[in-house]
Amino acid sequence: MMYRPFENRLNVHLAEHQLYRAQWTILYYLANNESATLVELSHYMSVEKPTVTRTINRLEELGLVEHVPGKDKREKRMQLSAAGQKVYKDVRVTIDQYEQEILEGITEQEQIEAIRIMGEIRNNITK
Template identity: 30%
Template sequence: MGKKKKDEKKEKGKKKHHAPVGATDVSGAIIQAARSIRTVLSRNLLSSGLYAGQDGVMLALAEGEGMTAGALAARLGVKAPTMTRTIGRLEAQGFVERRPDNHDGRLTVVDLTKAGRETLGLITQACDLSERQALDGLSEKDVRTLLKLLRTIDGNLRGIEVQSGDKPVADEI
């Protein structure tokens, strides 16, 4: 057996010693992964005419009968002015429309247009492609563990308790 093969065999039997986790290693890794998936998602959304961030608005609107800008902002965790600008861009692109609320004429709701509804399939494809790329090489168990850990981290940071169903749940409403 050659020296190289003996060294490789020796290395396989050794326990790996990892460097201690630094103060910003976890947050840095999460931030970088978020930036990377956002970049990939933006690239995958180009064919639909959308940018990352706009997809979340459209997917939220697809779940119901219109929402106010404030409700969308709260749901997606962004500030109201950011949501107003995003809605304005989506409206200019023909994907959403604003209209008076059916129950309270003082409110304006945002809803998908026909073109917006037709774009939902492209959004789903772009998200699926981005997620498959991000999770390449991870087992189903790895993915479940990752989701549980990320939801716990998010819950810790937002001050909510994560229940056994792995979805953040507010302590009190």
């Protein structure tokens, strides 16, 4: 009951930056982990590797991510480009404002408890 309204409004905010949810998820992960392989991204997003490959290819076309050499030549490791870092920072401001809106009236302690509870639920689902 919360997921669809959340996603719909998030997509409206992301559209202001010409991004989709999957693209934002990859930008977010790379911004917080410096670089990642396509396999790491597919595990993080819980999707198949071909799905990540298509999204990464589009982000490369937009100049937001770039390939970096890995230890293994077969490994495709990606990181944010300079343009990707700028876009991430711009979108982050929009997302932070959205998060503030949807958390209005909820104390910091309640937010911490909700995060803990959702983490436990996720762990139970993925067992």
